[in-house]
Amino acid sequence: xxxxxxxxxxxxxxxxxxxxxxxxxxxxxxxxxxxxxxxxxxxxxxxxxxxxxxxxxxxxxxxxxxxxxxxxxxxxxxxxxxxxxxxxxxxxxxxxxxxxxxxxxxxxxxxxxxxxxxxxxxxxxxxxxxxxxxxxxxxxxxxxxxxxxxxxxxxxxxxxxxxxxxxxxxxxxxxxxxxxxxxxxxxxxxxxxxxxxxxxxxxxxxxxxxxxxxxxxxxxxxxxxxxxxxxxxxxxxxxxxxxxxxxxxxxxxxxxxxxxxxxxxxxxxxxxxxxxxxxxxxxxxxxxxxxx
Amino acid sequence: xxxxxxxxxxxxxxxxxxxxxxxxxxxxxxxxxxxxxxxxxxxxxxxxxxxxxxxxxxxxxxxxxxxxxxxxxxxxxxxxxxxxxxxxxxxxxxxxxxxxxxxxxxxxxxxxxxxxxxxxxxxxxxxxxxxxxxxxxxxxxxxxxxxxxxxxxxxxxxxxxxxxxxxxxxxxxxxxxxxxxxxxxxxxxxxxxxxxx
Numbered sequence: 001x002x003x004x005x006x007x008x009x010x011x012x013x014x015x016x017x018x019x020x021x022x023x024x025x026x027x028x029x030x031x032x033x034x035x036x037x038x039x040x041x042x043x044x045x046x047x048x049x050x051x052x053x054x055x056x057x058x059x060x061x062x063x064x065x066x067x068x069x070x071x072x073x074x075x076x077x078x079x080x081x082x083x084x085x086x087x088x089x090x091x092x093x094x095x096x097x098x099x100x101x102x103x104x105x106x107x108x109x110x111x112x113x114x115x116x117x118x119x120x121x122x123x124x125x126x127x128x129x130x131x132x133x134x135x136x137x138x139x140x141x142x143x144x145x146x147x148x149x150x151x152x153x154x155x156x157x158x159x160x161x162x163x164x165x166x167x168x169x170x171x172x173x174x175x176x177x178x179x180x181x182x183x184x185x186x187x188x189x190x191x192x193x194x195x196x197x198x199x200x201x202x203x204x205x206x207x208x209x210x211x212x213x214x215x216x217x218x219x220x221x222x223x224x225x226x227x228x229x230x231x232x233x234x235x236x237x238x239x240x241x242x243x244x245x246x247x248x249x250x251x252x253x254x255x256x257x258x259x260x261x262x263x264x265x266x267x268x269x270x271x272x273x274x275x276x277x278x279x280x281x282x283x284x285x286x287x288x289x290x291x292x
Numbered sequence: 293x294x295x296x297x298x299x300x301x302x303x304x305x306x307x308x309x310x311x312x313x314x315x316x317x318x319x320x321x322x323x324x325x326x327x328x329x330x331x332x333x334x335x336x337x338x339x340x341x342x343x344x345x346x347x348x349x350x351x352x353x354x355x356x357x358x359x360x361x362x363x364x365x366x367x368x369x370x371x372x373x374x375x376x377x378x379x380x381x382x383x384x385x386x387x388x389x390x391x392x393x394x395x396x397x398x399x400x401x402x403x404x405x406x407x408x409x410x411x412x413x414x415x416x417x418x419x420x421x422x423x424x425x426x427x428x429x430x431x432x433x434x435x436x437x438x439x440x441x442x443x444x445x446x447x448x449x450x451x452x453x454x455x456x457x458x459x460x461x462x463x464x465x466x467x468x469x470x471x472x473x474x475x476x477x478x479x480x481x482x483x484x485x486x487x488x489x
Binding site for chain 2: 037038045048049052057066091095098099148151154155
């Protein structure tokens with residue numbers, strides 16, 4: 001039986017043929033990374049549901065873990081954005097952190113990125129016939145897909161705009177961005193207006209590029225980690241080892257990098273979250289100098 | 293790089309495949325759209341990922357954060373109450389210690405005063421007892437003297453009477469005369485007078 005063909009005939013051909021980048025606009029949304037994103041969503045929601053059911057002052061283990069993450073992150077966020085902005089900005093930052101962390105670590109589960117359809121290799125290959133020209137994994141890390149990382153960054157930027165506008169208002173934001181700084185008065189203030197306007201334009205461009213930098217940084221790190229693990233997994237074949245040695249090498253070689261990727265997954269979640277916190281702090285902070 | 297990864301059937305093929313497909317177009321036109329497409333960006337997928345994340349965000353925001361924040365606040369309040377109670381208890385303990393120290397001090401002073409009183413009282417009582425004993429002893433001695441004197445007088449009386457009787461008997465025998473009552477009385481009186489001397 002050709003498993004890939006069977007599934008292809010069952011109506012998932014667009015998904016399988018594209019590997020998640022299908023040209024068909026109707027089926028293109030359901031990619032392999034989208035499937036993992038849905039699993040991540042389910043895992044996060046189920047865990048939170050279990051942890052918040054029957055909450056008590058003396059917590060059970062799930063509640064304890066959730067509260068630990070919650071309090072740790074709240075402390076970090078409060079340290080960056082301040083106690084006034086923390087309650088407003090914490091929900092989006094917590095969601096981002098938990099979602100990215102879960103997605104990153106879920107990408108390390110054996111089988112994600114390696115079990116799929118098409119041209120295959122190794123002793124577990126069911127059918128080595130060329131059903132497709134290339135290998136299409138059934139699951140891919142959600143954060144190794146630009147659509148996911150850009151979606152995270154885009155949602156954050158929308159929430160960021162809401163927080164900034166609600167805190168300092170549109171006028172306050174424009175003043176903060178384009179207005180003269182340093183408490184200048186008189187002739188110097190008006191003389192430097194063009195300079196500050198130019199700086200404001202650069203600042204706006206910088207803000208506009210934040211979703212791009214955020215999403216590409218996360219994508220690049222997770223994608224690189226995924227590539228590294230797969231390369232290590234196939235190192236035996238690359239070096240021309242016998243099949244049995246390649247199989248052992250496929251387990252042994254990636255192992256140290258798995259631990260590294262666990263740290264990278266955590267680190268990238270922290271970096272993304274803290275950068276978002278910094279953006280909130282920078283955008284929504286009141287210019288104290290103007291009040292003195 | 294793409295060729296290398298594709299050769300070993302890596303899982304990143306979909307993304308790289310798209311990059312490879314769109315690579316030539318991007319090189320020729322250099323447009324942002326092509327550059328974005330190289331990274332596999334696609335509107336349908338992007339929007340579906342946005343919706344997925346928004347679902348998580350709204351569900352957590354509505355159903356998870358309030359109970360967690362409430363629980364943490366409740367625990368923080370209890371800890372604060374506990375700390376407050378601990379301070380109160382420590383203050384009360386310190387006050388109790390002070391009170392106990394004061395009471396002990398007062399009790400010590402009272403005990404010293406009682407001991408001093410008792411000592412004075414005992415001293416006075418001892419003096420009184422000694423005086424009483426001395427008086428009693430004096431009385432006993434006086435009574436003994438009195439009794440001794442009375443006994444002495446009684447014995448002297450008896451002695452006088454016996455002596456008188458002996459003198460009368462001796463006189464009668466020496467004289468060979470029967471003494472009448474009058475002689476007896478005179479001889480007795482003379483003998484008693486001699487003894488008294």
